[in-house]
Amino acid sequence: MPPRCPIVELRQYTLRPGQRDVLIDLFDREFVETQEAAGMTVLGQFRDLDDPDRFVWLRGFEDMPRRAEALESFYSGPIWRAHRDEANATMIDSDDVLLLRPASPAGGLPAPMGSRPAPGEQAAAPSSLVVATIWYGNAPFDAAFVEFFERRVRPVLAETGGEPLAYLRSEHSPNTFPALPVRTNEEVFVWFARFTGQNHFHDHLDRLQRSVRWHEDVLPPLAQRSARPSQRLRLAPTERSLLR
Structure with a gap:
């Protein structure tokens, strides 16, 4: 079965001080x-x-040509034209974008656990935590690395309470909508995990730190492939986030 959303953008926006909830309210509405x-x-x-x-979000597409069609349709449409000045006023930078694809058929983002609240519905933000870990490689994350992740990395993450729910790698197709830049000339491998809350996440980190397999079987080969230190994003889903 093909993965859900074969093309994924991981978008990180740097906002003006105090403007994050302003943008989230507008975005979610x-x-x-x-x-x-x-x-x-x-x-x-x-x-x-x-x-x-910092506001972080994910959006997916069926393929690169349809990505171009969808983005052209939205950004030339009436809703964006009506609200773009308000949205852009909250932002300092919106160009930190990684273009990704599932690293294997099993690596795509899962189907949502339920429907999102309707616009305007009074809903509390989920208490769950989504963590994205970004590994930067000095070479492409090829099929051999994906096998290494699935056979040696994923089991350790799972047994320490951080089972990956998705894992993706760089998509190097030409940007089909150049009006929105993406980061190029980088090799990244990104995996996502979901935790019930901060205590669950901290327990995972503690167990990972004490894992002999993590230190002996995972970190040394990973260090050999690393171009620079990894990045970890601790992400709290908004009230209307599907991934929660």
């Missing part, structure tokens, strides 16, 4: 269903717990 009506999937939107001025 105006930009979810309207983007999906244009042919893309809004997979999740999040508050970065380590940066109060």
Whole structure:
């Protein structure tokens, strides 16, 4: 079975101080269903717990040509034209974008656990935590690395309470919508895990730190492939995020 959303954007926005909830309110009200009506999937939107001025979100596409069609439809459409000045006023930078694809048929983002609340519905933000870990490689994350991840890395993550729910790698197709830049000339491998809350996540880190297999079987070969230190994003789903 093909993975859900074979093309995924991981988008990290740097916002003006105090503007994150302004953007989230606007985004969740105006930009979810309207983007999906244009042919893309809004997979999740999040508050970065380590940066109060960072908004992170994910959207998916069926393929690169349809990505171009969907983005052209949305960004030339009436909803974006009506609200773009308000949205852009919250932002310092919106160009930190990684273009990704599932690393294997089993690596795609899962189907949502339920439906998102309706626009305007009074709903509390989920208490769950989504963690994205970004590994930067000095060479492509090829099939051999994916096998290494599935056979040696994933089992250790699972037994320490951090079972990956998706794992993706760089998509190097030409950017089919150059009006929105993406980061190029980088090799990344990104895996996502979901935790019930901060205590669950901290327990996972503690167990991982004490894992002999992690230190002997995973970290040394991973260090050989690394171009620079990994990045970890602790992400709190917004009230209307599907991924939660």
